[in-house]
Structures are given as C-alpha cells and as structure tokens.
Amino acid sequence: MKKTLRLWGVILLVTAFLAPTVLWASGLTPLLNKAESQYTKGDVLGAADALRQALVVVYNKSKLKVNRAVLVKGKPAGFGMIQPKGNDKFKANETIIIYVEPVGYHFAKKGNAYNFGVSADFSVTDTSGNILGGKKGFGNWEYTTQGRPLFDFFMTLTYNFTGIKPGKYFVLTTLNDKHGGGSVTIKTPIEIVK
Missing domain, CATH: 2.60.40.10 (Immunoglobulins)
Known part of the structure; x- marks a missing residue:
C-alpha cells in the first residue's frame, strides 16, 4: 500500500506542475493505471515506460x-x-x-x-x-x-x-x-x- 501511495505521489508531482487540468484527460488515466499495475508487479521498466507515455500526453496537451x-x-x-x-x-x-x-x-x-x-x-x-x-x-x-x-x-x-x-x-x-x-x-x- 505504501509503495502504491508513493507511486501516485510521484505521478501527481510529475504531471501536476505542467498541466493540472489535464491530469485525468482522455488517454492519461489508462496510462497511469498501467504504470501502477506494472509497478505493483515489480516491473519497474514497464512502469517507467507507462509514465513516459503519460508525460507525452501531458506535454502534448500543454503549452510550451x-x-x-x-x-x-x-x-x-x-x-x-x-x-x-x-x-x-x-x-x-x-x-x-x-x-x-x-x-x-x-x-x-x-x-x-x-x-x-x-x-x-x-x-x-x-x-x-x-x-x-x-x-x-x-x-x-x-x-x-x-x-x-x-x-x-x-x-x-x-x-x-x-x-x-x-x-x-x-x-x-x-x-x-x-x-x-x-x-x-x-x-x-x-x-x-x-
């Protein structure tokens, strides 16, 4: 449970500073869920890849x-x-x-x-x-x-x-x-x- 809470904390910190309004936008939630699932299974590389994909969504909905x-x-x-x-x-x-x-x-x-x-x-x-x-x-x-x-x-x-x-x-x-x-x-x- 503590690991899951820490993961969500990291996810929120990484994405919230860029575009808080798109945190739960289309395409982002499944990637965050995938990252949590991969992390829970011990697949750190898979979790990191899903987080990178989530950041692509955030960047593409953000302004420079x-x-x-x-x-x-x-x-x-x-x-x-x-x-x-x-x-x-x-x-x-x-x-x-x-x-x-x-x-x-x-x-x-x-x-x-x-x-x-x-x-x-x-x-x-x-x-x-x-x-x-x-x-x-x-x-x-x-x-x-x-x-x-x-x-x-x-x-x-x-x-x-x-x-x-x-x-x-x-x-x-x-x-x-x-x-x-x-x-x-x-x-x-x-x-x-x-």
Whole structure:
C-alpha cells in the first residue's frame, strides 16, 4: 500500500506542475493505471515506460513553458549540470550564456520515433522597453529519439553583443514549439559594466 501511495505521489508531482487540468484527460488515466499495475508487479521498466507515455500526453496537451532559465558561467556539462553566474553583470563584449530547460513541447510520433523541436528569436531592450536589436530564428533545435521520448532537454543560449554601451538591459528570448505548443518568452535582465 505504501509503495502504491508513493507511486501516485510521484505521478501527481510529475504531471501536476505542467498541466493540472489535464491530469485525468482522455488517454492519461489508462496510462497511469498501467504504470501502477506494472509497478505493483515489480516491473519497474514497464512502469517507467507507462509514465513516459503519460508525460507525452501531458506535454502534448500543454503549452510550451520554461522550467528554468539561468545565467551561467560556461557551457553546461549536461542536463542540470550548471554553474550559475550569480549576478547579471557583464563587461562589454563578454559572452552571455543562458541555460534553459523548456517543458511542455509537443511530440510528433512516427512509428517508434519521437520528434520535437524548438526555435528561438531574441531582442534586446533598454529598461523602458525600446527594442535596440534582435534576430528572428537565431536558434533551431530539433531532435528525433528512437523508442523513448526525451524530457531532459536543455538549451544553451549564447549571446555576444558588441558595441553595447554600459547600462541595464533585457534580453528577451522567445522559444517557439515546432509542433504546435505555442511560444514562451524569457526576460533576462543584464547589466553591461565598464
């Protein structure tokens, strides 16, 4: 009984933060029941697979969101393996790196393959909201995995602004789901110092 309660607790935590309104939506309940059944039988791999399929349902009914966006000191070694910068101050011409964990992107399934993709646009504004520059389609990420969908996905956004004067700015990065999950904008404050 305790194992079953823990499993349901994990299921609720995993899905509730993304889209509480679709928790019992069509297609989700049978997968959660299957996960519980597999887990009760001791089939951990089967339970994990059913939970992954349930997350695909949740992601495909969700809108694109950002779980985490952090200024970092250098390129991450892997998912969640970051060194936060600790502040938003940069010298002129210093590289700005933002680590981003998008969630809720939609999957396109073909046979045994899962495809998802995100593109990115950006603009730089002053603190009054005046757009100083930017670019549409500056980044493009597209992945196809075989057999299992990928949820531990991160992006490394690297910016090099030359000629920007000292002052406070915002980097607005808009992520666009290639399979219909909408868009989300990340507003990152930065300060250029001498």
